[in-house]
Amino acid sequence: xxxxxxxxxxxxxxxxxxxxxxxxxxxxxxxxxxxxxxxxxxxxxxxxxxxxxxxxxxxxxxxxxxxxxxxxxxxxxxxxxxxxxxxxxxxxxxxxxxxxxxxxxxxxxxxxxxxxxxxxxxxxxxxxxxxxxxxxxxxxxxxxxxxxxxxxxxxxxxxxxxxxxxxxxxxxxxxxxxxxxxxxxxxxxxxxxxxxxxxxxxxxxxxxxxxxxxxxxxxxxxxx
Amino acid sequence: xxxxxxxxxxxxxxxxxxxxxxxxxxxxxxxxxxxxxxxxxxxxxxxxxxxxxxxxxxxxxxxxxxxxxxxxxxxxxxxxxxxxxxxxxxxxxxxxxxxxxxxxxxxxxxxxxxxxxxxxxxxxxxxxxxxxxxxxxxxxxxxxxxxxxxxxxxxxxxxxxxxxxxxxxxxxxxxxxxxxxxxxxxxxxxxxxxxxxxxxxxxxxxxxxxxxxxxxxxxxxxxx
Numbered sequence: 001x002x003x004x005x006x007x008x009x010x011x012x013x014x015x016x017x018x019x020x021x022x023x024x025x026x027x028x029x030x031x032x033x034x035x036x037x038x039x040x041x042x043x044x045x046x047x048x049x050x051x052x053x054x055x056x057x058x059x060x061x062x063x064x065x066x067x068x069x070x071x072x073x074x075x076x077x078x079x080x081x082x083x084x085x086x087x088x089x090x091x092x093x094x095x096x097x098x099x100x101x102x103x104x105x106x107x108x109x110x111x112x113x114x115x116x117x118x119x120x121x122x123x124x125x126x127x128x129x130x131x132x133x134x135x136x137x138x139x140x141x142x143x144x145x146x147x148x149x150x151x152x153x154x155x156x157x158x159x160x161x162x163x164x165x166x167x168x169x170x171x172x173x174x175x176x177x178x179x180x181x182x183x184x185x186x187x188x189x190x191x192x193x194x195x196x197x198x199x200x201x202x203x204x205x206x207x208x209x210x211x212x213x214x215x216x217x218x219x220x221x222x223x224x
Numbered sequence: 225x226x227x228x229x230x231x232x233x234x235x236x237x238x239x240x241x242x243x244x245x246x247x248x249x250x251x252x253x254x255x256x257x258x259x260x261x262x263x264x265x266x267x268x269x270x271x272x273x274x275x276x277x278x279x280x281x282x283x284x285x286x287x288x289x290x291x292x293x294x295x296x297x298x299x300x301x302x303x304x305x306x307x308x309x310x311x312x313x314x315x316x317x318x319x320x321x322x323x324x325x326x327x328x329x330x331x332x333x334x335x336x337x338x339x340x341x342x343x344x345x346x347x348x349x350x351x352x353x354x355x356x357x358x359x360x361x362x363x364x365x366x367x368x369x370x371x372x373x374x375x376x377x378x379x380x381x382x383x384x385x386x387x388x389x390x391x392x393x394x395x396x397x398x399x400x401x402x403x404x405x406x407x408x409x410x411x412x413x414x415x416x417x418x419x420x421x422x423x424x425x426x427x428x429x430x431x432x433x434x435x436x437x438x439x440x441x442x443x444x445x446x447x448x
Contacts, residue, residue: 037261038367038373038374039261039363039367065373066346066373066376067372067373067374068369068372091315091344091346119261119345119373120315121343122290122347123344123347139365141365141388141391142262142263145292146263148291148292148294149262149289149291149343150262150290150343164365167365
């Protein structure tokens with residue numbers, strides 16, 4: 001019975017996510033969905049990413065948490081529209097939350113919408129938010145076997161970001177093995193190792209984002 | 225509708241968990257349930273803890289993961305009964321899984337049963353496993369605001385273990401603030417900072433465990 005309900009909830013979510021995806025296509029919005037454990041560095045990645053954009057860049061962020069608006073407050077300092085989605089116990093964001101909060105902030109394309117999911121390597125992977133790409137973050141303080149233990153998200157993510165590489169000298173972590181484990185689950189997954197603190201790997205990450213944007217939006221700017 | 229099903233599932237779980245708790249009481253088994261994000265150090269804590277016990281100590285471990293039996297293989301090296309519970313997608317352990325696997329390994333008290341939950345700071349907190357105490361692990365590479373963002377588990381845990389303190393010189397982490405945030409959610413939560421790598425704080429952790437064991441089991445050894 002529980003599985004039947006899960007199926008129904010996911011079915012409704014998929015229908016709403018398809019509508020969001022069509023809207024993103026129509027408005028030339030690149031939407032990416034960042035997923036990781038709590039504390040893998042999603043918010044810091046976004047802070048450093050927002051800091052690279054011109055002040056008038058068409059960029060917005062929706063950030064999910066069980067409780068608190070700490071992340072939204074951190075991210076709002078960069079001057080772009082940011083909205084905290086407090087799930088109040090729900091372990092993931094869903095398409096309905098994205099639709100509602102997107103309407104409330106009144107964000108329209110062309111542009112980039114970053115979604116920072118609730119910190120959880122399991123549940124968010126099942127919920128399509130209409131994004132062009134899921135991005136999974138794994139920090140070097142976790143463990144090389146995480147892709148094998150949490151295959152769902154590594155299978156569905158287009159890109160794996162290995163974060164906090166500045167800590168590599170202080171931990172026993174084999175980056176090549178972590179990458180190899182991710183490729184066992186998803187041979188085509190893109191991979192970038194970076195440190196938001198030192199900036200290592202950051203230009204690669206911004207290039208990846210740009211390439212994805214060019215892929216999904218027309219080469220000449222559409223009417224706004 | 226979904227909430228009603230959640231309620232029913234949790235109701236069934238609570239009934240089974242109460243049976244487990246009664247069994248643990250009857251058999252003088254101290255059961256603790258370790259909960260944290262993926263990569264906070266649950267398995268390493270257990271490895272170092274098992275290493276402190278005499279070879280014939282009455283100790284067993286049930287360890288949950290979405291996929292792989294990596295953790296059970298790591299833990300089995302210490303010679304105690306260890307069973308991997310592969311949840312196959314389910315984001316938490318439940319009382320039924322504990323009951324079944326406990327029967328299969330044939331573990332009887334008096335003794336200590338460690339449960340290592342699926343790596344997830346959200347969902348496992350709602351599922352009572354009959355344990356005497358939930359223990360939440362937070363590593364110094366995560367963030368001081370995690371207790372505020374994930375209040376459910378900090379409210380329900382008897383003990384907060386701050387792990388990986390050997391990394392403190394290399395990260396910007398304020399342990400006192402993390403502790404203070406946990407106390408905002410749960411004023412009586414016990415707190416131990418430790419490093420499984422260096423052994424710092426380990427004697428405190430073992431003392432806490434012993435004190436809990438003495439509290440729940442009779443002072444003179446019961447018949448076996």
